[in-house]
Amino acid sequence: MIIDEILAERAYQDQKWGTAFDDKNTINDWGTYIGIYLAKATNMGADAAEQRKQLVKVATLAVAAIQTFDRNAGFPARHYDQAVA
Secondary structure (H helix, E strand, C coil), X not given: CHHXXXXXXXXXXXXXXXXXXXXXXXXXXXXXXXXXXXXXXXXCCCCHHHHHHHHHHHHHHHHHHHHHHHHHCXXXXXXXXXCCC
C-alpha cells in the first residue's frame, strides 16, 4: 500500500536527517527539495519505475514539511521575511 511506502521512506529520512535539520527549513527549502525529486520523476529518460520512486519521495517530503510545520506552528522566516531596520 502506498501509505506504507511513504511511512517507510519517512522513517528513513527522519533517521538520516532528523527533526533538528528539518526544523531549520523554510517553505522555500521544502519547495526546492520537492522540486528536485519532481524534476527527476518528470525527466524524459525516467522509466515508469523511476517516476514512481521519485513521486514517493515527493509525497514523503511533503509529509515531512507538514510535520515540521505542525511541530513548530509554521516555518522559519525566509531571509527576506525579516524586518529591515
